[in-house]
Amino acid sequence: MPLVEARDVSRVFPMPAGPVVALRNVSLAVDAGEYVAITGPSGCGKSTLLHLIGCVDTPSSGSLLFERRDTSQLSEAERGRLRLTRIGFVFQRFFLLPMLSAAENVELPQAEAGATASERRARTRELLDYVGLADRADHLPSQLSGGEMQRVAIARALANRPALLVADEPTGELDDETGEHVAALFDRVNAGGTAVLVVTHNPALAARASRRLAMKSGRLVE
Amino acid sequence: MTSFALAWRTAKRYRARTLLAIAGVAVIGALLFDMLLLSRGLLLSFADLLDSSGFDIRVVSGEGLAARLPIADSARLADDIRRLPDVEHVLMIRIEPATVLATGKPPRGISLIGSSDAEQSWRIVKGSSLGSPAAAAEACPVLVTRPLAAALGLTPGDSVSINVRPPGVASALPAVACRIFGIADFAFATNDELTAVTTMEAFRQAMGGGQPDADLVLVSSKPGAPPGRALRAIAGLRTSLRAYSNEDVVAQFNRNGFAYFRQISLVLSSLTMVFAFLLVATLLTVSINQRLGEIAALRALGIGRPRIASMLLWESALLVGGGGLLALPLGQLLALVLDRILRQMPGIPERMHFFVFEPRALAIHLVLLMFTAAAAAVYPVWLTARLPIADTLRREVLG
Amino acid sequence: MAALALLVLLTVPLSADPPAILVSRQLAARARLAVGDVVTLAVDAGGTRGRQFRITGIYEPTPDPMRFTADRLEARLHLPDVLDLTADPADPASREAVSAINLELAGGAKPNLFASDLMAQAPGIVVRPTARSATDDPFVVLDRFHVAISVVTMVAGTAFLLALMVIRAEERRETVGILRLVGISRRTLLASVAIEGLVVAAIGAAFGILLAYVSEGLVNRVFQARYDTALVFVRVTPSIALRAIVVAAPLGILAGIGASWTLLRREVLTIFHR
Numbered sequence: 001m002p003l004v005e006a007r008d009v010s011r012v013f014p015m016p017a018g019p020v021v022a023l024r025n026v027s028l029a030v031d032a033g034e035y036v037a038i039t040g041p042s043g044c045g046k047s048t049l050l051h052l053i054g055c056v057d058t059p060s061s062g063s064l065l066f067e068r069r070d071t072s073q074l075s076e077a078e079r080g081r082l083r084l085t086r087i088g089f090v091f092q093r094f095f096l097l098p099m100l101s102a103a104e105n106v107e108l109p110q111a112e113a114g115a116t117a118s119e120r121r122a123r124t125r126e127l128l129d130y131v132g133l134a135d136r137a138d139h140l141p142s143q144l145s146g147g148e149m150q151r152v153a154i155a156r157a158l159a160n161r162p163a164l165l166v167a168d169e170p171t172g173e174l175d176d177e178t179g180e181h182v183a184a185l186f187d188r189v190n191a192g193g194t195a196v197l198v199v200t201h202n203p204a205l206a207a208r209a210s211r212r213l214a215m216k217s218g219r220l221v222e
Numbered sequence: 223m224t225s226f227a228l229a230w231r232t233a234k235r236y237r238a239r240t241l242l243a244i245a246g247v248a249v250i251g252a253l254l255f256d257m258l259l260l261s262r263g264l265l266l267s268f269a270d271l272l273d274s275s276g277f278d279i280r281v282v283s284g285e286g287l288a289a290r291l292p293i294a295d296s297a298r299l300a301d302d303i304r305r306l307p308d309v310e311h312v313l314m315i316r317i318e319p320a321t322v323l324a325t326g327k328p329p330r331g332i333s334l335i336g337s338s339d340a341e342q343s344w345r346i347v348k349g350s351s352l353g354s355p356a357a358a359a360e361a362c363p364v365l366v367t368r369p370l371a372a373a374l375g376l377t378p379g380d381s382v383s384i385n386v387r388p389p390g391v392a393s394a395l396p397a398v399a400c401r402i403f404g405i406a407d408f409a410f411a412t413n414d415e416l417t418a419v420t421t422m423e424a425f426r427q428a429m430g431g432g433q434p435d436a437d438l439v440l441v442s443s444k445p446g447a448p449p450g451r452a453l454r455a456i457a458g459l460r461t462s463l464r465a466y467s468n469e470d471v472v473a474q475f476n477r478n479g480f481a482y483f484r485q486i487s488l489v490l491s492s493l494t495m496v497f498a499f500l501l502v503a504t505l506l507t508v509s510i511n512q513r514l515g516e517i518a519a520l521r522a523l524g525i526g527r528p529r530i531a532s533m534l535l536w537e538s539a540l541l542v543g544g545g546g547l548l549a550l551p552l553g554q555l556l557a558l559v560l561d562r563i564l565r566q567m568p569g570i571p572e573r574m575h576f577f578v579f580e581p582r583a584l585a586i587h588l589v590l591l592m593f594t595a596a597a598a599a600v601y602p603v604w605l606t607a608r609l610p611i612a613d614t615l616r617r618e619v620l621g
Numbered sequence: 622m623a624a625l626a627l628l629v630l631l632t633v634p635l636s637a638d639p640p641a642i643l644v645s646r647q648l649a650a651r652a653r654l655a656v657g658d659v660v661t662l663a664v665d666a667g668g669t670r671g672r673q674f675r676i677t678g679i680y681e682p683t684p685d686p687m688r689f690t691a692d693r694l695e696a697r698l699h700l701p702d703v704l705d706l707t708a709d710p711a712d713p714a715s716r717e718a719v720s721a722i723n724l725e726l727a728g729g730a731k732p733n734l735f736a737s738d739l740m741a742q743a744p745g746i747v748v749r750p751t752a753r754s755a756t757d758d759p760f761v762v763l764d765r766f767h768v769a770i771s772v773v774t775m776v777a778g779t780a781f782l783l784a785l786m787v788i789r790a791e792e793r794r795e796t797v798g799i800l801r802l803v804g805i806s807r808r809t810l811l812a813s814v815a816i817e818g819l820v821v822a823a824i825g826a827a828f829g830i831l832l833a834y835v836s837e838g839l840v841n842r843v844f845q846a847r848y849d850t851a852l853v854f855v856r857v858t859p860s861i862a863l864r865a866i867v868v869a870a871p872l873g874i875l876a877g878i879g880a881s882w883t884l885l886r887r888e889v890l891t892i893f894h895r
Contacts, residue, residue: 047616056522057612077526084524092619095519097228099235104223111223112525156523169619236791239784246780253773321747328740331747481690485844490770497774501781508788556773563769567762 001068002029003164003195004053009062010218011048022048024218025062030197032163035190037198037209045218046199047168053197054087054166055079067163084113088157088194092169094149096141102128102152103137109159127155131185147178154185164195171202183208225529229536236509240541243505247498247545248552254494255553255587256560256577261487263578265476271573272468275409277313279441279453280471284462287474290317292435299459300338300439306455308447314338314436316425322418323383323397324374332370332416334386336425336434344419349378349404352421362400362424370416371405378402384418386428398428410571483576495594502541502598506534510602514609515618521611531603535596542595546588554579640702641677645695647849649679662696664707672706674698684852686760693850723751779872782825786818786880797884807885811878814885818877819870826869833857 011023022045030036030053038046051057052064055071064071067086071079083089096105103124110120128134131151141149150170157165167186171179183205190196198205206212214221233240281303283291293299300312320334337352344365350357357363362384366376376382383397400420411417426434443452450467457465466474476484510517517530557577564576639659648654656676663671674696682693698706700719708715726735732750739748753761790797797810833855840855 047619048612051612051615054522056615057610080521080524080526082524083522084526087524089519089522091519091522091615093515095516095618097231097516097520099231100223100228108223108520109523109525112529160524168615236788238787239791242780242784242787246777246784249773249777249780253770253777319747328737329747478690481848497777501777505781505784505788508785512788512792560766560769563765564762566765567759569759 002065003032003034003067004197005029005065006049006053006059007063007065009049009052009059009064011045011052011057012060022218023052023059026218026220027062028053028213028220030164030195033190033193033195034211035186035196035198035209036211036213037200037206038213038215039200039203039206040215042201044215046215048218049215050166050168050197050199053164054089055082056089084109085160086163088159088162088165090150090153090157090165090167090170092172094141094146094153094173096149096152096156098141101138101140102133102144102148102155105141105152106155106159109156113160115160123159124155127158128152130158130188131155145178146174147181150174150178150182151185154182154189158189158194162194164197165189167196167198167200169200169202170198171200171205176204179205225532226536228533229540232509232533232537233540239505239509243502243541244544244548246501247542248548250494250498250501251542251546251549251587251591252553252556254491254498254590255549255583256557257487257491257494258583258586259553259557259577259579260483260560261491261583262580263576264480264483264574265472266578266580267573267575268475269468269472270578271409271571272471275440277311277440277442278468279443279456280466280468281439281441281456282437282464282466284464287464287466287471290437292316292437293439293463294435296436296439299463300436302459303439303441303456306452308443308452308455309441310444311442312338313440314422315438315440316422316434316436317438318386318388318429320387320418320428321385322370322374322416323385324376324380327374330370330373330416332384332418334384334425334428335417335419336422336428336436337419338422338436344404344406344408347405347407349402351404351406352419354403357403360401360403362398362420362427363403364400364418364420364424365404365406366402367408367411367415367417368405369411369414370418371402373416376402376405378404384420384428386425388429395428395430398424400424407572409573412569413565413572414568491590495590498542498545498591498594499598502538502595503601505541506538506598506602507605509537510534510605514614517606518609518611518614518618521609522615527607530606531599534603534606535599538595538599538602539592542591542598546591549587550584639673639675640699642674642702643678643680643697644676645682645693646679647682647692648694648696649676651692651694654679662698662706670706672702674702681851684850686852689848689850689852775868775872779876782818782822782873782876783880785821786814786876789817790814790881790884794884797881810885811881814877814881815874816877818873818875818880820873822869822873822876823866825873826866830857830862830865833862 006026006028008025008027009023010021010025013020013022026045026049028049038049040046048057052059055064055066055074058064058072066082071082074082096102097108100108106124106127107120110123115123124137125134128137131154133148133151133155136144136148136152141152144152150173154165154170157167165186170186171182174182179202183202186196186198186205187208196209198209200206280287281293281299283293296314300314303309304312314337316336318334318336320332321329322332323329344351346365347368349365352363352365364382364384370376374382380402382400382402384400385397386395388395400418406419408415408417408419420428422434441452441456443449453465453467457463520530521527561575561577564570565572565574642660642662644652644654654660654676656678658676659673660676661668661671661673663669680697682695685691704716724735726732732752736748736750740746800810801807834857837855837857841853844854845851
C-alpha cells in the first residue's frame with residue numbers, strides 16, 4: 001500500500017490572461033521508505049506536484065491519498081496536522097526564522113505538536129547531532145552558511161518523525177560540494193526508513209534516488 | 223516557543239521599526255490619555271474648587287445662578303438659615319460692577335464684592351485681612367486681587383475711590399473713598415481678574431445707603447449632617463429662592479460651560495485611537511508582507527493558523543502595550559504643557575485645571591489601547607489566514 | 622439697543638396695531654411663532670405692564686462661538702419699545718439709561734486710544750474695543766492649544782513614517798547593494814530615497830487635506846444640528862492646506878533619508894552580509 005498516491009491529479013491556476021494548466025492527469029505513488037526524485041525543466045510542474053503531495057495545495061481534479069486518506073476531504077486544519085506530524089518539508093530557500101537560533105528553529109514544530117520542553121530539547125540535540133551541527137545550536141541563521149542552514153532546515157523537517165520528507169530543490173542555492181553533503185544527508189534519512197521525495201535540477205542528487213521520474217509540460221514522462 | 227516569545231523575538235530582530243512604532247504609539251497614546259483627562263478634568267477641578275471654599279450650598283434668587291439678582295430681605299433669610307439645625311456657617315455676598323480710581327491712573331472697571339464676613343478666608347498675599355483691628359476701624363477697607371494691584375500699582379495703605387455701577391440703576395451713585403488693606407488671592411479669581419472685596423457696611427455706603435441685599439448666600443453644613451437635608455430645609459424657607467448643592471452647580475457647569483472641551487475631548491480621543499490603529503495595523507501588515515515566505519513556510523511545516531494569529535496579536539500587543547506604558551508619563555508631561563496653554567484663557571479661575579488625573583481615565587486608556595491592539599491585528603491575521611501557501615512559496619522562490 | 626434682562630412671551634388676541642419686532646429662529650421654533658403673529662412681552666411671569674407686538678420677521682442670530690451652547694431665544698425691538706417695557710416708573714432717569722452704546726469709529730481712528738481718551742473724559746464709564754486683544758481672546762488660546770495638538774500629532778506621524786521607511790529600506794537591502802555594486806553613487810541613491818519620502822509625505826498630506834475637506838462638511842453639519850446654530854466649527858482654508866504640505870514635505874524627506882542612512886553609509890559588500 002503506497003504511503004502517498006496521486007490519482008490522475010490536475011492543477012489549473014486561473015490567471016488574468018487565461019488559465020494555466022500546471023499539472024495534467026498525473027498519477028504517482030510513493031511507498032513507505034522509498035526515495036523518489038523528480039526532474040524536469042523549469043515550469044514543467046514538478047514543484048506543483050510536490051506541493052500537492054506535501055498537502056500544501058489541493059488538486060483541481062483527481063484525488064490525492066495520504067496513508068489512504070483523501071486529502072481533498074480534509075479541512076485545512078487536518079491537512080496542517082498532516083504536514084506537522086507525517087510530512088517534513090525542506091525548501092530551496094531554507095526559510096528558517098531569522099530571529100530564532102538553530103535549536104529553536106528545530107524545536108518550533110515540536111512545540112506545535114505538543115511535545116514537552118524536555119522532549120523537545122532531547123530531540124533537538126539528537127537531530128542537530130544527526131546533521132552535524134550540534135556545536136552550532138545557539139547560532140542564528142545569519143551566522144550559518146547556506147549549507148548549514150539547509151542542514152538545520154532538514155533537522156527541522158525531521159523534528160516530528162515524519163513518514164515522508166519532501167524537498168523542493170534542496171541544493172538549489174548551494175554550491176556543488178555543499179550540495180553533496182546535503183544529498184548525503186538525504187541518503188541517511190532514507191536509510192533510516194523515511195520516504196523521501198525530491199524535486200531537483202541537480203543530476204547528482206537525482207541519481208541517488210531509487211526511482212527517478214521526469215516531468216515535461218505538466219506530465220510525467222517515461 | 224510560545225507565541226509571545228516568537229513575537230518578542232520578532233520585535234527584537236526588527237529593533238528599529240519596533241522602537242519607532244512604540245515611539246509613535248507612545249506619543250499618540252499620550253495625546254489619547256490627555257484627552258481622557260480633559261474629558262472631565264475641568265469638571266473635577268471645578269468641583270474641587272467649590273468644595274475647597276468650605277461651603278456646600280449656594281442660595282440665589284429664583285432666576286438662577288446665571289442671573290445673580292439681589293435676594294429680597296437677604297439679611298432675614300441669612301438669619302433664618304443660621305437657625306437651621308444642620309447649618310454651620312452662613313456668608314452673604316453681593317457682587318456688582320464698579321469703577322476704581324487711583325491717583326494718576328485711568329479708571330478701571332472692576333468687580334466689587336461685598337462680604338458679610340470680614341474673616342472669610344481670602345488668602346492674604348500681602349498686608350492684612352478685613353478682620354484686622356485697623357481694617358475694622360476703617361469706613362471702607364478693601365482687599366484687591368494681584369492683577370488689580372499690579373494694574374494700578376497698588377500696595378497696602380493706598381487710597382482709591384470706588385464707584386459702584388449696578389446694572390439697571392440709572393442714577394449715579396457717589397464714589398466712596400476706600401483704603402487698601404491687603405492683596406489677596408480669591409478662590410475663583412482668574413489670572414487677570416480685577417476684583418476688590420470689602421465689608422457689607424462699606425458696600426452699603428457705596429450703594430448709596432440702605433440695606434444692600436445679597437445676591438448670593440453661601441452655606442456650610444455641619445460636619446456629619448445628612449447630605450441634602452440642609453439643602454431641602456433652605457429650599458423650603460422661601461419658594462422664590464433656588465438652592466444648589468455643589469454637585470448641582472457642577473452639573474449645570476457640565477451642561478452649559480463645558481460643552482466645547484467635552485466635544486474636543488471626544489473628537490480627539492476618537493482620532494487618536496484611529497491614528498494608533500492605522501499606525502500599528504499598517505506596520506504589522508507591511509511587516510507581514512515582508513515575511514510572507516517565512517509564514518508560508520511555517521504553514522507548510524504544519525504550524526497552525528491559531529499560533530500564527532496568536533503571534534501577530536502578541537506583536538500588536540507589544541507595540542501598543544510598550545507604547546501605552548510610555549504614554550502615561552509622556553501624557554502627564556504633555557498635560558502640564560497643554561494645561562498651561564488652556565489656563566491662559568480669560569475667565570478661567572487661576573486655581574482651575576483642565577487636565578486632572580483620575581483612575582477612571584487610566585482604566586479607559588488601558589481598555590482603549592487593548593481594543594486598538596486587537597483591532598490592528600485583525601487584517602494582518604486575516605491576511606495570514608488566507609495566505610495561499612503553495613503560491614507564496616512559489617513566488618518567494620521566483621522572487 | 623438695550624440689553625433685555627428677562628421677557629415673558631404671551632400670545633393673546635390682537636387689540637391695536639402693535640409695534641413690530643423680530644424674533645430669533647430658535648425662539649420662533651420653540652414657541653411655534655410665525656411672521657404676523659401678535660405676542661405680548663413682559664418683564665415678569667405675571668405679565669405686569671405687558672405690551673403687544675407683531676412679529677414682522679424671523680432672523681438667524683449672529684453665531685457667537687462664546688455662546689454656542691446657549692439657547693438663542695431672543696427678540697429684537699426698537700429701543701423706545703424696550704425702554705417702555707423695562708423702565709422703572711419710579712425712576713424718571715430710567716428711560717434715559719441704556720446698558721451699552723456701540724460705536725463705529727471714523728476711518729483711521731484707533732479703538733484703544735479712543736477708549737482711553739473717552740474714559741479719561743467721562744469718569745465712571747468703561748470703554749472697551751470690541752475686538753479682543755491677544756490677552757483676552759479665548760480663541761487665541763484655543764488656537765495655541767490646537768497648534769500644540771497638531772505638533773504632537775506630527776511627531777507621532779513622523780515616527781510612523783520613519784518606521785515605514787525603515788521597513789522599506791530593509792526590503793531593498795539587496796537592491797541597494799546591487800545598485801552600489803554596479804556603480805550607482807550614494808548620492809543618487811540618497812536622492813531617490815529622499816524623493817520617495819517626499820512623495821509619500823506629499824501624497825499623505827494631500828489625502829489628509831482631501832479627507833479634511835470631506836469631513837469639514839460632515840463635522841459642521843453634525844455640530845450645527847447638535848447645538849442649533851449657524852456657527853461654522855471647522856473650516857479648511859488654502860492657508861491651512863498649504864501649511865500641512867509645507868510641514869509634511871521636509872518631514873517626508875528627512876524620514877526617507879534617515880531610514881536609509883545607515884544602509885547607504887555601509888561598504889557595499891557588508892550590505893549583502895545578513
